[in-house]
Amino acid sequence: MIPDRYTSRRIRARYIKALNAIPLPIRRTDPPDPALPIDLAGLPILATHTIDDRAVRYSLVVGQARFRLTFKGTHPALIGHIINLRTDNPRLVIAEPAHTEWALANESALIHHAAETWQVNTKTCSN
Template sequence: MTPDRYTTRRIRARYIKALNAIPLPIRHTDPPDAALPIDLAGLPILATATINDLAVQYSLVLGQTRFRLTFKDTRPALIGHIINLETDNPRLVIAEPLHTEWALVNEPALTEHAARTWAANTKACGR
């Protein structure tokens, strides 16, 4: 018995067809939704701040205590992440080497705005 060498292609074609049939959530709306804007990675934008004449968007990484920082009008858009938001010492993690100098100079403003945004958008349980 000879194995069918096209079986893998048929399975892959059926899998792609099934994936295309699944209704996936919209990741980008045009024009942007005013109530809850979504960034290009599909994350909700909780705040936008102008720091050193550049608009920075703070996107919530769902299920984690971190914000994803991106520029609104500059490319490449990704700056990095603010982590440890549940503590008193939030920390900036730079992901894009081209923005390292700018991010280090503006780190206090970035982390302060992230901490304020986190505090305004989370609830503390008093139990």
């Protein structure tokens, strides 16, 4: 992009107008869509479970066998990821150090709900 000192206001205005015309994926809906809510990272939330009096959202990372775990109503919201959902041994990866103690104390419940949600929301084909 051309530095600000070389651009005119008309060029910047046309550039912003062109950017606004580009159809971008929806990052979140306001009010939330009840059929398929979207989290702040733009990922679909497949389930919400209350674990140890905290609402945990399971967001699907599209194209991967993993869930992104976030708290509903807590800052910072990110807990981490549940990976290896296609295997018999899903694993918790903690991304936020502030929630490490809570996540380790509730690891089995987090993994259990993730595996259950994965099984309910995926289809397996056998030929």
